[in-house]
Amino acid sequence: MAGRLLILGAGGHGRAVADLAEACGFTVAGFTEPSGRGRDVVGTDDDLGGLAARLSLDGAVIGVGNTALVRRTELFARVRRLGLALPVLRHPSTVVSPSARIGEGTVVFPHAVVGAECVIGMNVVVYSGCVIEHDCRIDDHAYLSPGAILCGEVQVHERAFVGAGAVAVPGVVIGKGATVDALVRVGGSLTAGARLSMTRTIEPGR
Missing domain, CATH: 3.40.50.20 (Rossmann fold)
Structure with missing residues (x-):
């Protein structure tokens, strides 16, 4: 439409x-x-x-x-x-597998990649440059920031947030309402509401 x-x-x-x-x-x-x-x-x-x-x-x-x-x-x-329509907005530069499914109201920004057999729910944000590899599942209302990378078979549950440049290794689960901060490597599953941050220490004089 x-x-x-x-x-x-x-x-x-x-x-x-x-x-x-x-x-x-x-x-x-x-x-x-x-x-x-x-x-x-x-x-x-x-x-x-x-x-x-x-x-x-x-x-x-x-x-x-x-x-x-x-x-x-x-x-x-x-x-x-x-009763208003909630169209999928998918930028012309995106690469989306024919076998992927995207729910109503979801927005997919420029240069995002959505792989084979992915299922993306409703009202999801997939920001510029995201890579969502094969067999991932993104539930309703989740938010993927610019450059986030989800390797194969990752699950992102409802209202979870994945920060810019974060990387989730194959098969991990990011629980409902969980937060992954920018540039973080997600090496294991997160429970609902959990937060994964990257701690950086800067010594005086540096």
Whole structure:
């Protein structure tokens, strides 16, 4: 499909989603923000029902970033209740296996790679340069930052966050709501809500 989309969220991630939507052939009808103010902001999230009719919308996309994963989930559910379409946005430069499956509302940014038999859920963010190798499973509302690499058969559960440049070795599980910080190597599975960080010590005078 193509048509007029509303972007829910007018911050940096929302603007990036707008660029992606236009690269996919959509027209951005405007943005929502809780304050109702800002460049090209046409209302608040609570105005969705009225905005859908007034702006002749064909769909909506969640443009709220990684600092509000619970809110992303709530907004997605609200849009679905209104009956608005939540299209997959997949940049033309991506490489996606014909056997991969991608759920509604998911956004796949430039130069991402999605391998054979991967299953990506709904409302997932796959940022620029991510590599998701064969047989990975990414559950709903997860967030993969730029350059994240998931080797084969990795599982990323609902609302988990994987930081920029992180690498997950084959077969690990990143639990529900878990956080992997940037540049971290995930060598073993993470339980729900866990956080994996890279500790760096800088000695005085260096």
